[in-house]
Amino acid sequence: MSIQVFILSKLMIGKTYPYELKKQMAEPIPLDELGGITESKLYYHFDALAKKGLIEPVEIIKEEHRPDKQVFGITAKGREELPKKIYKLFESANDINDIVIGLANIKYVDPEKVVDLLNVRLADYKAHWDRIMNFENTSHRDKKSENLNELLVGYFTTKSDHTIYWLEEAIKQIEQGNL
Template identity: 55%
Template sequence: MAIQIYILSKLIEGNNYPYELKRQLSEPIPFDEFAGLTESKLYYHFEALTKQGLIEVVEVIREEHRPDKQVFAITEKGRKELPKKIYSLFEKSKAVSEMIIGLATLDYVDRDKVVLILEEKLQKHKERWNHMAAFREMIDVDESRMNFVNFMSDYFDSKAEHTAHWIEETIERIKQGKI
């Protein structure tokens, strides 16, 4: 979904072709490598978006001794669908790292709605974390397994605190207009 959001957001800015979008994503920082985005994956998503009617070919550039370049544009349906895809990304993300493309495309959505989605996500995260902590207290562990249980408890507590911290930080930065 993130790749499709990236493509749609770039096509709102202007018509473009797949190879150029991949090049833009790789310079100056190779985000395409970090995300494992290959040309074949990118072309797959262009094809999927075309089948959904969200983008369309508007020009074919033919150059001698080079493959044809298909130039794409976003359709009206694509413009309407982009915010829905961004909201869905925030709703489905389990960590801030999964929200990066959504955060990069906040200009295409209502920031207050994103904040509400994240506040609800944070509340559910804390409820789940508290439930698990209460459950741990009820477990009767024999002495031989106590070190392992303590290790796992520390790990998951740290991970839960980290996730909560960064969701809170993301909410605050969106509210302050720093993202």
């Protein structure tokens, strides 16, 4: 879904085509590589958005000795759906990676609603983590099993602390109007 939010948000600014977006994603930080976004994925999502009537082809650029480029624009329905898709990103977020595109496009939504959604996600995440940490396994384990357990508990505790910290930081930045 974040790819579709990315495409729609770019089309809010102006018309474009998949290859152009791929180039934009690679500069100055290779977001395409970090997010595993390939050109074929972009084409797939452009097609899916067009089938839903959220975007439409508006022009074909023909260049000699090159494939035609189909340029897209956002529709009225797409403008209406963009905020809903952004809110869904925040509603379903499990960590900061899931909300990066939403944070980058917060101008299209109500920041107070986003804070409310993130606070719910944060509370759910903390409650889930508390349940996991309070689980007592009373089965007998050998030394290797205990070592593995310690390793995994350490890893997941650090990951959880990291997620909580960055969700709280995102909420704070939104509340302060910095995003």
